[in-house]
Amino acid sequence: MRRICFASFLSIIVLSGCETTQQIINNLPTTTSGQPNSFQIASGLKEALTIGTQNTANRLSAPNGFFANAVLKILMPPEAQKVENTLRSVGLGNVVDKAILAMNRGAEEAAKSAAPIFINAIRQMSITDAIGILRGGDFAATNYFKQKTTSALTTAFQPVISAALKKVDATKYWADVFTVYNRFSSKPVNTDLTAYVTERAISGIFHEVGLEEQKIRRDPAARVTELLKTVFGSSLAQTR
Structure with a gap:
């Protein structure tokens, strides 16, 4: 060899x-066994992740990227359902609707800053990282991103989401309502609406990144370059 x-x-x-x-x-x-070498693995994986994360960011940052997605749409948390129902029953449903729209618009705007953060993590990925991710299977790349980018995404998302929520006084209503609600509830609600929406937005980003990862791993048609075909078509990529 x-x-x-x-x-x-x-x-x-x-x-x-x-x-x-x-x-x-x-x-x-x-290699003599026909498997891609280490450089091909690292380059192919980085190429795949760059494509996948850019697709995710573009899709979620578009108008209604979150709001029109039944899986990702950010709603009031389950523990706040009783309060939401009460507000709707007394004719304040429009207030709730505006808050929900603002939450999703904030997430969509924040998603615009996701791609550069993911690209930075990809650039820092070592050959050892790449081989481990390729062999890790399933959501190994997504888990790598969670470890490497969650802090940076949180820092980037929070001010954007906060600004979107303030436009409709959503944060004020949230804090006022749930400060009172928490006094009588055995399951307190986080009064920091920005933190809640940021967490849901990042969770949505990783959900979509995971779908992109699965597409590359499992669908040959998604391997749009020869390098991707070589790397993800190898037996190494099938190891679980």
Whole structure:
């Protein structure tokens, strides 16, 4: 088996005047067993995750990306259902509806900042990380993103969501209503509406990233480049 050390790999890139780095990676030999080499695995996985996360961010940041999605639409939490029903019963349903719309619009606006955060995490991914994710199967990449990006997403999302909620005084109504409600409830509701919506928005992002990951892993038609076909069509990608 021909082996290419890291120094040799760098020299190939430096000396090549007509091929792109991606072409060089594509043309590196596979192993004697026909499996993709480490560089192909890392490059292919990063390519797949870049495509998947950009698709997710574009889809969720579009108008009604959250609001019209039955799975992701942000509603009042279950423990607040009684309060919501009471408000609707006394003719304040429009207040609740405005708050729900604002929550989802805030999430959609915040989703615009998700792609750069995911791309940064992808760039920092090591070859060891990539191989582990490929072999991890199912939601290994999504779990990697949860670990690496949740803090940054929270920081980026909170001010955007807060601004959206303040436009309709949603945060004021929420705090006023649930501060009183919590005095008598055995299941207190978080009076920080921004924190609640931020958590739901990030949860929605990861849900969609997970769907994109499954698409690449399980649907050959979703592997739109030769590198993706090589990496995700290999037996390594099928390991559970």
